[in-house]
Amino acid sequence: MIGTNARVSELAALLKLLGDQTRLTLLSYLKQRELCVCELVDVLNVSQPAISQHLKKLRLAGIVQERKQGTWVYYSLNQQLPDYVSVILKALPDQQLPSCDNPKCCE
Amino acid sequence: MIGTNARVSELAALLKLLGDQTRLTLLSYLKQRELCVCELVDVLNVSQPAISQHLKKLRLAGIVQERKQGTWVYYSLNQQLPDYVSVILKALPDQQLPSCDNPKCCE
DNA sequence: CGCTTATATTATTATACACTTATATTAAAA
DNA sequence: TTTTAATATAAGTGTATAATAATATAAGCG
Numbered sequence: 001m002i003g004t005n006a007r008v009s010e011l012a013a014l015l016k017l018l019g020d021q022t023r024l025t026l027l028s029y030l031k032q033r034e035l036c037v038c039e040l041v042d043v044l045n046v047s048q049p050a051i052s053q054h055l056k057k058l059r060l061a062g063i064v065q066e067r068k069q070g071t072w073v074y075y076s077l078n079q080q081l082p083d084y085v086s087v088i089l090k091a092l093p094d095q096q097l098p099s100c101d102n103p104k105c106c107e
Numbered sequence: 108m109i110g111t112n113a114r115v116s117e118l119a120a121l122l123k124l125l126g127d128q129t130r131l132t133l134l135s136y137l138k139q140r141e142l143c144v145c146e147l148v149d150v151l152n153v154s155q156p157a158i159s160q161h162l163k164k165l166r167l168a169g170i171v172q173e174r175k176q177g178t179w180v181y182y183s184l185n186q187q188l189p190d191y192v193s194v195i196l197k198a199l200p201d202q203q204l205p206s207c208d209n210p211k212c213c214e
Numbered sequence: 215c216g217c218t219t220a221t222a223t224t225a226t227t228a229t230a231c232a233c234t235t236a237t238a239t240t241a242a243a244a
Numbered sequence: 245t246t247t248t249a250a251t252a253t254a255a256g257t258g259t260a261t262a263a264t265a266a267t268a269t270a271a272g273c274g
Binding site: 020022046047049050053054070071072104 | 262265266270272
């Protein structure tokens, strides 16, 4: 038998990260534009801590980045994603977000 | 909040399937050529039933196909894979298999 | 300051899943 | 026809992980 290949491990980890319905849904919205955490919480079917944890994983994997502004945190896709990630994002539906109902956050 | 999107679910399931080190390793070998199950068992670090189970999942997902010949079963990549799957396969290393030591199986 | 709001972290729990061992199936060989 | 070899299925187990509830942090506002 043959030892573990580092590139395969890395790819597997990244695909496992993407192979989650909640995270893919987050990305399908972030694909359109930068979004505030509160918008993502409103739109998904899970608790705020769950969203926060998913966003952290996506951030640590280099897929999204955060921008803090006062109490609010805005997330957006990173530029410079590997090809296979870009292709996956392209395969996601273009989900339209209802406009934010918090004027403080989303002016 | 917004209901589940079927395309996102489907994609998530497929990426979860691919997000496994053992399955990705199998694919990195199958990428080169059709292989007998026995070859894959020899080359990986897990038991024969584990390989068998992984191959079944890949087959049910339409990623590989089987060809039975006597006692032996040969697996190969399916043609006509979705773009994002092809791109992932391209990102896999081109792993070279040592030649099969079973003359009956691999002539 | 104390209160509220936005987000993150922690602890816990439940489910999914990859693996192993044991057994079944099927085909070829003896 | 019994045995052996190749693969598949079944049952059971341990670990990873996604979720929640509870709490912490931190900023803005009265």
